[in-house]
Amino acid sequence: MTASHTLIAVIDTDIWFLQMMVEVLEDAGYKALSLYEDDLVVEILQHYKPRLAIIDISIVEPDRGWNLLTALRQAPDTATMPILVTSTLSSLLEQNMPYLRSQGWSTLIKPFDINTLIEKIGHFVPPTSGIDTLSWASANTVCTE
Numbered sequence: 001m002t003a004s005h006t007l008i009a010v011i012d013t014d015i016w017f018l019q020m021m022v023e024v025l026e027d028a029g030y031k032a033l034s035l036y037e038d039d040l041v042v043e044i045l046q047h048y049k050p051r052l053a054i055i056d057i058s059i060v061e062p063d064r065g066w067n068l069l070t071a072l073r074q075a076p077d078t079a080t081m082p083i084l085v086t087s088t089l090s091s092l093l094e095q096n097m098p099y100l101r102s103q104g105w106s107t108l109i110k111p112f113d114i115n116t117l118i119e120k121i122g123h124f125v126p127p128t129s130g131i132d133t134l135s136w137a138s139a140n141t142v143c144t145e
Helices: 015-027 041-048 062-074 090-095 097-102 114-124 133-139
Strands: 007-012 031-036 052-056 083-087 106-109
Touching (some): 007 041, 015 031, 015 114, 052 114, 083 090, 090 097, 090 106
Parallel strands (some): 007 031, 052 083, 083 106
16 A cells, blocks of 8 residues: 555554544544554654654653654654554653654544544545545554554
8 A cells, every 4th residue: 555645554562442532533534543552653653754644652661652753763664653642641641742743743632532542644635535445454454463
C-alpha cells in the first residue's frame, strides 16, 4: 500500500482498543493502521507515512512510550508527523503537558468520548468520503510481538 493522505496509525498494547479504533476511524471516513506496540513501530510508520499517529504513552511501561515518541521525533521520515498522545494515566499527561505541547503533540485522556476524538483528529486531517475497502483492508494491520 502506498501512503495515503487519510491514513491514521493507532499504536497501543490493547488489541480490543485497536479493533474499536479501526471501526471508529472507518466510520468517520479514515483509513487505519493499527499497530501493537513493538520494536518495529518506527520502521512501519516510516514505510506507511500516516498523516497522524495516535499513541498510548503508557504502553507496557511509561518509559517505553516516551522512548517511542523520542524515536519518532529523531527519525527523518516521522519527525514532523502529528501525534495524538493518549493514556488512562491522566496525571502522567498533566505532569508532562509543557513538554508535550513544546513538541506540538496533542493529548487525550482515556477513556474519551468518540466525538471528542474525531474532533481532535479533524484538526490534523479531514476525513474523506468513501473508503476503498481493498486499500483499507491492507492498511488494517495488527503487528504483534
